Amino acid sequence: MLRVVGGETNPDQGQTNPEEPVGETKTALLAWGNMVAKSYDNSGVNNMMEGAANDEAYGFSLVCTGNLTKAYSSAGTPKLKIPYKGEILDRTAIKLSNGAQNTVFMPQGAKATKVTFYSITGTNSSNRTSWWREVAGQEYTEDTAPATIDLDAPRDNPNAITYVLESVPDKFTFTNTGEQQCVILYIEYHFGGSTGIETVSAAVSVPVRTSYFTLSGEQVSAPARGLYIVRTTLADGRTESRKVVF
Numbered sequence: 706m707l708r709v710v711g712g713e714t715n716p717d718q719g720q721t722n723p724e725e726p727v728g729e730t731k732t733a734l735l736a737w738g739n740m741v742a743k744s745y746d747n748s749g750v751n752n753m754m755e756g757a758a759n760d761e762a763y764g765f766s767l768v769c770t771g772n773l774t775k776a777y778s779s780a781g782t783p784k785l786k787i788p789y790k791g792e793i794l795d796r797t798a799i800k801l802s803n804g805a806q807n808t809v810f811m812p813q814g815a816k817a818t819k820v821t822f823y824s825i826t827g828t829n830s831s832n833r834t835s836w837w838r839e840v841a842g843q844e845y846t847e848d849t850a851p852a853t854i855d856l857d858a859p860r861d862n863p864n865a866i867t868y869v870l871e872s873v874p875d876k877f878t879f880t881n882t883g884e885q886q887c888v889i890l891y892i893e894y895h896f897g898g899s900t901g902i903e904t905v906s907a908a909v910s911v912p913v914r915t916s917y918f919t920l921s922g923e924q925v926s927a928p929a930r931g932l933y934i935v936r937t938t939l940a941d942g943r944t945e946s947r948k949v950v951f
Contacts, residue, residue, distance in 0.1 A: 726897050734762065735889065736889040741755050746950070798889050809879070817872070817892055820840065822889075824889070826856045836854055840879045841877040851867065915938075916935075
């Protein structure tokens with residue numbers, strides 16, 4: 706079994722697909738408690754969180770795809786104060802593996818339009834400047850990120866940094882840099898409508914070669930178990946790259 710966990714690159718433009726009607730905006734809050742710790746690769750390591758039944762997070766999962774040997778854990782108490790639907794909720798944050806990429810898998814057909822990271826600092830080793838350096842495949846520097854992370858933000862007033870997404874379908878990634886973060890995700894999404902991804906005719910979009918690379922960039926003839934970069938070359942010369950767990 707494999708799951709695609711990274712974005713794909715398709716710089717050329719073509720004809721857009723007919724749009725389905727855009728559904729109403731839905732929301733979900735991903736926190737420790739309404740997300741249940743599990744093992745993504747059956748290794749026994751709690752490298753995945755799944756939305757609990759009967760919660761708005763149901764159908765969502767969070768996976769530490771950048772390092773499956775690392776486990777998510779609770780940020781403990783006191784809980785964070787999070788605004789949600791006109792109320793202030795007390796919720797426990799999820800402690801991340803510092804610097805490892807995470808992937809949010811959404812309900813089938815969902816398209817994300819916004820994500821807000823509510824966070825506090827976990828382990829502060831050296832007061833390094835910190836920010837969300839990658840969100841939904843888009844890289845950010847200290848200068849281009851919407852904001853840097855306040856390492857001293859208290860639990861009753863955590864960092865709240867928002868990224869607007871262009872109807873990203875099915876899943877999106879995020880990665881921090883600097884000091885370790887404990888996070889709660891607020892997500893807005895909908896069903897239907899365009900994904901913002903344009904397609905070209907099938908005649909020029911036929912794959913002609915598929916290559917596999919480790920995360921360090923070494924090409925391999927065939928993937929073993931784990932996370933790899935899969936690069937597909939199309940008949941028109943374009944390439945598409947994505948991260949895949951095999």
